[in-house]
Amino acid sequence: MSEVGAAEPWAVRETALPRSEEDLRQAESIFALANGHIGLRGNLDEPHPCGMPGTFLNSLYEEREITYPEAGYAFPERTQTVVNAPNAKPITLRVGDEPFDPRTGTLTRHERVLDLRAGTLTREVEWTSPGGAEVRIRSVRLVSFQRPSVTATRYEAYADAPLTVESDLVVNEELPGGRDDPRASAIIEDPFETISYDRDVLLHRTKTSRLEVAAAVTHTGAEGTVSSSPLHIRWTATGHGSITFDKFAAYRWNETDPREQALKDRDAAARDGFDVLLDEQRAYLDDFWDGADVEVDGDPDIQQAVRFGLFHVLQAAAQAGPHPIPAKGLTGNGYDGHTLWDTETYVLPVLTYTHPDCAGMALRWRHSTLGAARSRARELRLDGASFPWRTISGPECSGYWPAGTAALHVNADIADAVLRYYQATCDEDFMRTAGRELLDETARLWQSVVYLDEQGLGHIAGVTGPDEYTALMDDNIYTNLMAEQNLRAAGSPVRLHVPYDEQRQVHDQSAGFTRLPAWDFSDEDYPLMLHHHYLNLYRKQVIKQADLVLAMVKRPDAFTTEQKRRNFAYYEARTVRDSSLSAPVQAVLAAELGHLTRAHEYLAEAALLDLRGSGESGGDGLHIAACAGAWTALVMGFGGLRDHDGRLSFVPRLPPRLTRLAFHLRWRDGRLAVTIKPDAVTYEAKHAPVDFHHHGDHVRLAAGERVTYPLEPVEDLPAPPTPRPPRTISA
Amino acid sequence: MSEVGAAEPWAVRETALPRSEEDLRQAESIFALANGHIGLRGNLDEPHPCGMPGTFLNSLYEEREITYPEAGYAFPERTQTVVNAPNAKPITLRVGDEPFDPRTGTLTRHERVLDLRAGTLTREVEWTSPGGAEVRIRSVRLVSFQRPSVTATRYEAYADAPLTVESDLVVNEELPGGRDDPRASAIIEDPFETISYDRDVLLHRTKTSRLEVAAAVTHTGAEGTVSSSPLHIRWTATGHGSITFDKFAAYRWNETDPREQALKDRDAAARDGFDVLLDEQRAYLDDFWDGADVEVDGDPDIQQAVRFGLFHVLQAAAQAGPHPIPAKGLTGNGYDGHTLWDTETYVLPVLTYTHPDCAGMALRWRHSTLGAARSRARELRLDGASFPWRTISGPECSGYWPAGTAALHVNADIADAVLRYYQATCDEDFMRTAGRELLDETARLWQSVVYLDEQGLGHIAGVTGPDEYTALMDDNIYTNLMAEQNLRAAGSPVRLHVPYDEQRQVHDQSAGFTRLPAWDFSDEDYPLMLHHHYLNLYRKQVIKQADLVLAMVKRPDAFTTEQKRRNFAYYEARTVRDSSLSAPVQAVLAAELGHLTRAHEYLAEAALLDLRGSGESGGDGLHIAACAGAWTALVMGFGGLRDHDGRLSFVPRLPPRLTRLAFHLRWRDGRLAVTIKPDAVTYEAKHAPVDFHHHGDHVRLAAGERVTYPLEPVEDLPAPPTPRPPRTISA
Structure with a gap:
């Protein structure tokens, strides 16, 4: 626990230095700074x-052979793994002859603050050295949202003693070994070879993937001497009483x-100075929060968590540009730095309504990988495009195909994200140059996968749905319904089978599925995948994560409310949430069905997973989809936002403990502010008119107009039993 | 083609030196000598x-980590791989200054003969060296059936020139690299470290598995000098005009x-001499053929092929003792030297009726691995014992679980082999000390796998049957019927579901299965697994090998003749026989249903696969199950032998081209000779009375008694279409 x-x-x-290595790792993820292009662990x-x-x-990776x-x-014969790039963070302080090390001497103050409006990580330290010197340190770190290539640190140290600072840019730094968890990432040792080096900039290349990276560094505010070697630039400065300087790094x-x-970027940043970077950072974030903030009373x-989550979603995406948004953002090397379906399914809906440009860019990145996806489809003897289960630059990098290549739904998920983005933005240029082709090529894939029975009903055999405790099944409802939507959007409608147990x-x-043997839920060794063979998991009624429940959220039109209620109860009793992708979805459906406290509990489970986690560790990077999950649970759950039919609609409600929920959405040219209180909900359009539905009724607000409705009372129904109780919320 | x-x-x-490396490898498999304990490639x-x-x-293996x-x-974290043991085969001849190398000079005669009654590999060479020396060589090699540890070679060379022989025992010899086929084996370089060496015997140890092996060698019949080093013993002798000697090696x-x-074993062999070894060899084989020979006229x-097959089955099993019978016997390193279900399902039925002691020993070996199988079951959270898909000494070594661990049927296959062996031998000691426990522990496994539906009918979900182009399916008929038999035999009968498409x-x-999409059989790139992703194969109606058809052979009681006929036609049209295990089974059912020429074609395909193969190579070892397949197709197919209900029964018939088929079986204390001619079938009991059924009628013959029945005429029906035509037989 951090x-x-x-x-x-x-x-x-x-407020204290983390004690264990695991806690330290988790804190490094929580306090990571990133702008979608560069990420610095905390x-x-x-x-x-x-x-x-x-x-x-982003997208600086090494290739490895898969055996x-x-x-x-x-x-796949090769995989891609994110590498630890040249590191401009290290600043070592020496006080007299003693190195500053917070584990020695007496640490009287340790405070780090991630400021969600300033976009900075500030640190304050008061420390007495083993020899008795009293030292104060203050540092401020930022990764610029406005200058994608730039990171900067302001560093101040005070002590009544001679001070020496060594500030480094270091390549191929030593890394600790991997862990015994199949989900952990590969560690690539010494990924770089040197092309050139001097006192200003290092130019390196990854050994196998042959990607070049330049890292430039400079320091202002104090005089220092610079030395360099093939893997190192070191700036050394001395002072007495105090030493303060700003450090600027730029990566290309x-x-x-x-x-x-x-x-050039380094020089511009150093010339403009740290204060300007701070101002730019705040301005960027002010604009973001204006259209994205979620307020929660009670x-x-x-x-805190929903803002923390939105901030990290933004950090994962802001300047990703034509690059992917990895499942861990740029906060760690988990999943080898790969992008999975998490992005389109869990992250892009949030970005679509809070920072749509980022959603569009992420989909343009997908479009840029169409060549690899077409090749992959050919290889699989399918038509159209088959996007990878996990990748950095486009090729399939999954080494376990029953839960990778077989999860064809990723293609429908991409199409779903395209539709949502287009509906929310009317971005015709995107649709013309990327979106339409994504829809068409994924639809072509489904046309070659779906087969029709004698009644003309479509089926999909032998694929894996979202639930990874079931694999290679026929007619996975989620896959079928999402493929159906994909085909319809491409103008090739086919009705797909939706299996039902009469x-x-x-x-x-x-x-x-419902005829498979039951699972014995008396076993509580979670996650089950670390204690049970897939043979055991796959053939029984045990569910890792929302699958049918996700289908009911994404395609609510395919189910009656009574079906949703029975399905939710049935699957709730069989779902263990061994994936962080599960709770937000269950929260949304629980809220829809009136299980308001259960929805709140799942909201808390998703929102606090990394921030106040225990057990499920974010030490190798935050779960960006879970970061997005807090927004999802609040806005789609209690706000009741749905958008499956091209319309923006709301069915708002509040769980007992919340006294107010307010959120802002971007929709086409306007913004919509929604404020839910126990007795009323207020909608306010900004900048442009906004059309939406409230409880099924069409509403059109002119720019600046607002409307208030009484909140329809919803009884907080007891939740159906679940084998793994959700995170408790204090009363 | 060899x-x-x-x-x-x-x-x-x-009659000629194979030209390509591939042909050479195949010939090395065909001409391999073995006794189940030691195998020498040809x-x-x-x-x-x-x-x-x-x-x-046998069972000298190295361990490797699986990543x-x-x-x-x-x-599984480790696998076992057979290693190339110290090699006592090499004999190098020098004629004057010229080394004998059949690729140089002029090879006027090259002949090698595998003598199936003598149990020897004889070689005759006439060669003119580049320098003009005329050389004759004759060698005879044997691996003693009666002395499990002994191999011997008689070597004679003649030339009107000075002759030098270097005869070696060499450890860690250089191996060529592996091939690009996923079914190929790992190559373990330099597996041995030296414990001790001298001029008589080398003692080595595998580096990781720490298995010790001693190889002793000696030469008689000529004077020579011996040198030794840690990885080598070399005997050097010279002569003029001729040189002849015998070489004896012994392994422990x-x-x-x-x-x-x-x-000790080496000395005994050398003392008794090569001629005694030859006599022992022939005596052993005379006895074998007396109870096992199959005669085919027409x-x-x-x-030739059925005897070749029986000979290699014997070579794989004779002195295997408490060790497994690998899928490739001891003729190559294919499948890493692993034993699979092939042994119990395809090889042991043949041995049960031709050399039952070997079948019993192979099952005792299975029993000796019960500890590992129980541990594996625990690990899989199942009861009883879960035997491995592939192994050498007992632990699961399969690295692709959907076609390995998920193939639980291997446990029922072992039980089936136990039942057959016991019925055929009444070996009470075996049943008491091994068989009963094998039946009970596999039945306990099934009890924990089978679940009952509301009607009390048993089901098995998510397992893989024999057909490896389908995986993780529910209610695989073969698995269900074999598990049902297993449970019944252990006294815990459960009726299992047999899915039927009305x-x-x-x-x-x-x-x-019948509702899966069709496969496009216009593609003829066989084997399909090298050209199609499993995703594609698994979800369509394409079958690698007999699965339901095998069930109809093993459990004929579960199907009516009309069902068999319709099933055979349906599945024949969807089976590509990308496994060598398929054709013999299809032959048996084709014969039963009156598709006699088709049965003959499948017989030929199985029987000639390695001996006159093309394409499907036996270069990394013979397909021992296919070797057994010739017997199966003849005896179970045209002889109509069935034994599923504890009774030995026959429904004999002959395909148009065969004019006579005679075979010998061992049954309890007696032997039964069956001779089928176009108009009559004759049964003769030897040594003891034999009970059996002819066309359903009970027959009891006293020892020495014979009976003849007219052969019931069977019309040779046209065979149903198959996407991959079988091997053609000449008219």
């Missing part, structure tokens, strides 16, 4: 203690002449 | 040319004091 202090509305505060300024160093440059005990045709990679570009933890009066997650 | 000459009834003859005497060296000692791109719980491993034992290729009036290989 040392995150009491909930604050706009900040995350650490490592301390000094190199030690350190859980896992991390400087991630299989028993290979098969079209099993995967482009022509990155060295010159990095120098649960301070959730208030006897139990519930839908089958996949054909025959 | 250079095997015209069919001879009791020999396989090679490498030439001189080290070059060589396709793949091979000296295999997975994405590991899962209870995925996986036991205490192997060095002393090897020396198709000389099949006559509309198409055929059984479903697994639940829903």
